[in-house]
Every structure is written in C-alpha cells, then in structure tokens.
Amino acid sequence: MKKLLLAGALMLLLAACGNEGAKEADNSMNDTDTTAEDTDENAENEGNVEEETNMDEESDTTATEEQEEDSEVAEEENSEEADSDMKTIYRNKLVDLEEELAAEEQEIGSTQRELTEFAGKSFNMWDDALNEVYAELEKQLPEKEMENLRKEQREWINIRDAKAEEEAAKYEGGSMETMQYISTQAQLTKERSYELITKYMD
Numbered sequence: 001m002k003k004l005l006l007a008g009a010l011m012l013l014l015a016a017c018g019n020e021g022a023k024e025a026d027n028s029m030n031d032t033d034t035t036a037e038d039t040d041e042n043a044e045n046e047g048n049v050e051e052e053t054n055m056d057e058e059s060d061t062t063a064t065e066e067q068e069e070d071s072e073v074a075e076e077e078n079s080e081e082a083d084s085d086m087k088t089i090y091r092n093k094l095v096d097l098e099e100e101l102a103a104e105e106q107e108i109g110s111t112q113r114e115l116t117e118f119a120g121k122s123f124n125m126w127d128d129a130l131n132e133v134y135a136e137l138e139k140q141l142p143e144k145e146m147e148n149l150r151k152e153q154r155e156w157i158n159i160r161d162a163k164a165e166e167e168a169a170k171y172e173g174g175s176m177e178t179m180q181y182i183s184t185q186a187q188l189t190k191e192r193s194y195e196l197i198t199k200y201m202d
Contacts, residue, residue, distance in 0.1 A: 025106040067118075084202060087202070090133055090197050090201065091197050093129065093132075094193055097125060104118070112175045112179065115179055116178055116182065119180050119183040120184040122182075122183070123189065125186050126190045129189075129193050130189050130193045133193050134153070136201075137200050149200070160188045160192070161184040161185070162180045163184060164188070165182040167181065168180045168181035
C-alpha cells in the first residue's frame, strides 16, 4: 500500500514538473516572438526616420537653391534699378538747369552787353553739366567703349565750334556776332548733355 502511494506521489510530481517545463517553453517562445516583433518594429521605425531625414535634406537643398536664385534675380533687378535711377537723376539735373536759366533769362535786361553776359553764363553752366555727365560715364562704361566716346567727344567739340562760327558769321561785324557764337555753343552743349545720357546711360 505504501508503495502504491509513493508511486502515485512520484507520478504527480513528475506531471507537475512536466507542466512547469511546458509553461517555461511556451513563455520562452512567446518572448522570442515578442523580441522578433520588436526588432521588426525598430527596423521599420529606423527606415521611416532615415526616409524623413532624406526628405528633409532634399527640402533644405531645394530651399537653398531657390534662395540663391532669388538672390541673383534681386541683384540683377537692383543693378537695373540703379542704372535707371542714375539716368533719371542726371536727366532731372539737366531739366532743373534748363528751368533755372529760363527763369533767369526773363529777368535780364535787353542791352547787348547783358544778353552777351547771359549767353556766356549759360554756356559755362551747360559745359559744367556736360562735364559732369561725361565724368559719370567714365565710371560706368567699359574702357573700350569709353575710348570710343573720348574720340567721339573730341570730334563733337570741333563740330560744335564750327557750327557756332557759322551762326556767328551771319552777324559778322555786328554787335550780335559774339553773343550768337556763345549762344550757339550753349545750345549745342545742352543738346549734347541730353544725348549722352540717353545714349550711354541706358
């Protein structure tokens, strides 16, 4: 009887140990499955992060390129505006000078001496204006183009003076001869000032 009880107890003990082993095996398998799932999730997350990083880098590169293009366009526009502003500034100076001389002419007397003096003053002021325009062009124009302008300007001076002599000859020997010579010089110098601005400050 004792042997039977002992044998039964031993069987129960073995059965209990077998159940514990099965549970541990199941738990081990579950842990393995969980670890595999976690590994897959981590790999997927890393892939998503890398993809997002690449997208961010591409976005940053595109933004930088767009900023560089915008900067270049802005510089070109500013350069064009600067040239246009310079042209406007000098043209306005000539307009102001013309208005100033026109107003002063209304106030001078009618004697030949006063008219001749005004013609001389007018010529000097237009000559100064022309020289100012010319000096600005020396800063702006390429050397080759400026060299051509110097040659052209020397030829123009000869033409201007020849034209002034021609106009003065109409009054040769008269009191208006000198005034006509200077007045013609002043008029042609004024026209040349506008011409240089229009032709070379575009």
